[in-house]
Amino acid sequence: MAVVLAAWVLTASFAAAQTTTGSINGTVSDSSGAVLPGVVVTAESPALLGVQTQVTDASGDYRFPSLPPGTYKLTYQLAGFATIVREDVIIQIGFQATVSVKMPLATLQETVTVKGESPVVDVQNTSIRNAFNAETMKNIPNSRDIWSLIAEAPGMTVSRFDVGGSTAGTQTGYTAYGTGGQNRVQIDGTNTTEGTAAAGFYFDYGAFDEVSFGISSAADASMPTPGVFVNTVLKSGGNELHGDVYFDYENESLQGDNVSGDAELIKQGVGKGTRMVKYMDPNGNLGGPFKKDKFWFFTSWRWQEIQTTTTGWPWNGDKKAAPDFLTRLRNATYKLTYQLNQNNKITHYLQYGHKLQPYRNAGATETLDSVYYQDSGSYSGKVEYNWIATSRLYVDFRVASFGYNWPNYPYNLDGTVGRRETAQVRRTDTITGNNSGGYTGYRYDRRRWQYEAAGSKYQDNWLGSHHLLKAGWLSEYERIADEEMGWPNSWQLQFRSTSGVDFTTPYRVVLQNNPTYYIDAMWHHGAYVQDQFNIGKKVTINAGVRWDSYDAFEPEQNVRGGPFNGFFYMGQPLQTSRGPFSMPAAPFGSTGVVPAKDSIIKWAGLIAPRFGLSWDLRGDGKTVVKFNAGRFYDNPGVSYSDDVNPLQYTTATFGWVDSNGDKLFTMDELGPFVSLSGGARNRVSSDLKSPPTSEISAFVERQVITDMGVRVGFVYKKMNNRLALVDLGRPHSAWNVPFTVADPGPDGLANTPDDGKSFTAYNLANPSAVSVFEWQSLADYDQSYKNVDVTLTKRMSNRWSLVSSFLYTWNRQPFSTPGIDPNADYNNYANSTLYTAKVFGTWEGPYRIIISPVLRFQAGDPLSRRVSVSTNGGTFSMKAEPQGSYREDDVTLLDIRAEKQFRFGAGRRMGLFFDLYNISNSNAAQTMDSIVGRRSVLQPDGTTLTLPRFLRPNPIIAPRVAKFGFKFSF
Secondary structure, eight states: OHHHHHHHHHHOOOOOSSOSOEEEEEEEEETTSOBOTTOEEEEEOTTSSSOEEEEOOTTSEEEEEEEOSEEEEEEEEOTTBOEEEEEEEEEOTTOEEEOOEEEOBOOSOOEEEEOSOOOOSOSSOOOEEEEEEHHHHHHSOSOSSHHHHHHHSTTEEESSOOSTTTTTTSOOOEEETTBOSOOEEEETTEEOEETTTEESOOOOGGGEEEEEEEEEOTTOTTOOSSSOEEEEEEOOOOSSOEEEEEEEEEEGGGBOOSSTTOHHHHHHTOTTOSOEEEEEOOEEEEEEEEETTTEEEEEEEEEEEEEEOOTTOSTTSOGGGSOOEEEEEEEEEEEEEEEEETTEEEEEEEEEEEEEEEEETOSTTOOTTSSEEEEEEEEEEEEEEEEEEETTEEEEEEEEEEEEEEEEEEBOTTSOBOOTTTSOOEEEETTTOOEESOOOEEEEEEEEEEEEEEEEEEEEEETTEEEEEEEEEEEEEEEEEEEEEEOGGGEEEEEOOTTSSTTOSEEEEEEEOOSEEEEEEEEEEEEEEEEEEEETTTEEEEEEEEEEEEEEEEOOEEOOOOTTHHHHHSOOOEEETTEEEOOOOOTTTTTTEEOOEEEEEEEEEEEEEEEEEEEESSSSSSEEEEEEEEEEEOOOTTHHHHTTOTTSOOEEEEEEOOTTSSSOOOGGGEEEEEEEESOTTOEEOTTOOOOEEEEEEEEEEEEEETTEEEEEEEEEEEEOSOEEEEESSSOGGGOOEEEEEOOOTTTTOTTSTTOOOOEEEEEOSOTTOOOOEEEEEOTTOOEEEEEEEEEEEEEEETTEEEEEEEEEEEEEEESSOTTSOHHHHTTOEEEEEEEEEEEEEEEEOGGGEEEEEEEEEEOOOEEEEEEEEEETTEEEEEEEEEEEEEEOOOEEEEEEEEEEEEEOSTTOEEEEEEEEEOTTOOOOBSOBOOEEOEEEEEOTTSOEEEEEOTTOBSSBOOOOEEEEEEEEEO
16 A cells, blocks of 8 residues: 555645545446447536547546536447437435446447446445435425534534524534544635534525535545535536525414414423524525536525514513514525636635624523624635646646634623623623623634645556556635623623522622733645555455645734733732732733744644455445545644634622622622632643544445435444643642532422432632633543444436435543542533434426425433532532433424426426425424523513523524415526
């Protein structure tokens, strides 16, 4: 293998990294099986600029190495033989279709046409992907975003559930084969990942030609991180002018009620639940040629607006009087594709997104003025050059950029958008979890620039085999500027009201260093080489290795003026009830200028091997055994350096001695020091290492009938040596003063029959010790996941399609970072399970009626039961019962779309559709509170009840709702 890789570096170019294309290859032979060199093979598709032509080599092999997703027609021609035409060959992102044909001698029938025999099983690539093409995305009833597709995709689970758009405009967490985070999210090759897991965009759904989710990439050396590879491809115009218009609509009169008949939910204070007040989603696009087979354009625009009620908001007032939770998403997209000649192409696109969410963070623990106002804009774009150098060598180069400006502003008490100077003091009750007063406003400005060179080369009859050699280089520069505006007065008041009546018992005060402004940046460089080669006719090996380097740094920065700068940076003491208290001065405290710092985190030699084996058991491309093994390393993003930035958002918590009993804090009521979060002296361990993830998987894939395949597999993932911020000033050993905590049980009331066993918590021996945090690699911080996946896929043929899947996951992981302090270690590690089943499909009935149902089931997430414990070093939510002792509600959702299509001449069609979501009218909880306590709940009759906090639903799934809409295509 080393010889192969070395030879490749010397003889070949780059290979397509994080591809947005697929490929076709095969062997042409005569009726006796003898290979035929010199056959002219032509590939045509509406997705392809012009046609591509290849000629079979001496072994009868041909290859189309880079084809955009679409449906293709292949024509095989050789003098003396009948022409063969293969139609309806479907190519998806990353799919390598093997299409081999036999050419009979020419007879009176000069052309033989074969339809509907597109390969279902990829016999050469071993990665596991789920792909949704544009037609499937048009048919499935959902809120038209990637999180709705994830909720339907095999091998994946979600953290909350959308009902007809009820959660649109706010991202949903997700996992693949148990693990979440370390994802890569791309728009047409541009990395738009926010941080290391989320999407930095709300996408223009109607602009996508295909969306693919790579959920197991252990054999793919082009994938830098172990999470999900979300890969979207934009439409690209065409040789004919065409377009789509889409519109759908919902309002409250089209919605059912899943609360009024449930007395327990009403008592819990869910109000009307989550109700759709208004929903609309106009989306249009237009594409075509400036010049046929030469210059294409595509443009799209979208305006999505969602207005819902919010379960239990506000906690202290009339839920009916709360404003609607508005989300407005707008997109504009254009894409240009220019074919210089048959072998050279240039592509450019730009997509803009805007999000307005005036009441972000609204929920059952917030008041009308404790939410915040978001008004943000995002963009992504690229310029890409594709070059087919020879029939054996393909190269592309890409320059791309992504970024956003994301401000969040607090509210004034009168409901107007404010600033820190005008908002009310922030208050939190640690027993009930309720908040009031102005949110701490902030603004994030993120930018990323991406430079990529990639391609692939075929090397036949080399070292006894045919080889597809790949290599690639990627450089990314990312920068984020964080402006923290802060709370009013730069403090937050904490209460601990055991009576259940909020804000009656003063507890602590949290001081912050805001306003502050700080910048973090990082370079990422990556490269890989990979060789795909055959052993005999049935076995394909994918062997490769990846190298990555990360270098995080900070420029010179200036300290902004804040009321507590002297305390946080200059060593100035604050007068407390126990006398003056101060922290060591920061090195820059006297100057107010933080020097630039290089290589805060520098991981320069991350070498990750990747291996895959595919065994075509019968050599007919219908039954394949696949095995994958690979190692990945984490991308630190800018978050780790952000956590040690001297100007980072920092808080210091003190006791509150409310000597006059007015529950209004003044600085002469500052109690003893409790804890520090953040700080100018935080640092990174000199031996910090990137956490590795190992993945092993085995699958059997079988083509059952034409256009139908099934996969059954096992996936194991192990994440080792995770990173944690370790408190050197208050290490694990410093928490050595035990005391007993009474467990009031699930009802939150002491001395009742459900009380649990008391347990031991720990105070600090020296509560005046000041925290100093250091990023460290923890040898005992591991997580593991075992998964069984069964998926059946039937492509659209004979008027129906179907995808059905089942996933069962066994988890072994800690609830909190282990080894930090004994309070977090109590009942920390636990085994738990999660499982999900999904079915969706489309049936094209008579009279152009189309029915598309979606059925989803997901078991409730495992829960621990936690008790809020006050120590002299902070408040801990200790696990009285470990994770998995309880579960959130199981969720079953059935949605359906019925559509009637009309055709108006050639190429014009209109569809009128009716969707029905949550047909069973489930009112399962999206999440449930895991902390024990009591809370006051305002009842519909104006009375107040004190109820348990534990297992409080927040929020519940939205009720049954209908949606009407139309689609027009030309």
